[in-house]
Amino acid sequence: MAANRRRRNSGVDDIAEAIHRMVDAMQTLVAAQPRTTIAPVRVPTVEDFLRHKPVEFNDKVSPDEADAWLRKCEKIFKVMNCPDEQKLLFATYLLNDDAEYWWTGMQQQMQTRDEHVEWTSFRTWFLEKYFPDTARQDKEAEFLALQQGDMTVQEYMNKFEHLARFSSQNMTEEWRCLKFE
Known part of the structure; x- marks a missing residue:
């Protein structure tokens, strides 16, 4: 009986020893792995946004200026990796005067x-209000009628690129080249 106990204890001791060796080996492997830390996702603040010097918006602007304002905001949002909730907060923070009153009323209606x-x-309603389809259609007509005239090639190219984005045409590269010429 004592011999059986010693054999059992010896077997238990062997198992315990094997477990300790496995744990030690695993700890060695874990210690050898490079440490990577995942930075917490940081939500941009209004101070972060304002560091980019966005322009305030009031409704006394042309459709071109309204479109440019929105595009500038979106450019900042992209650089800051803003979630949509922050985009809305930041853009509406910049609204002044009648534009601010318009948005307050629009929110109530929504x-x-x-x-x-x-x-x-917000983006849809903003464009509808400050860059309506009629303005877009005027830009498209201006694009379709565009000719170099007395502009330099660089001036013409800049005007062409600016107006081309308003075209509803499905522009292939070939069509763009022909239109440019």
């Missing part, structure tokens, strides 16, 4: 209709 007040809806 809430009454149970629409989500979010960045994409």
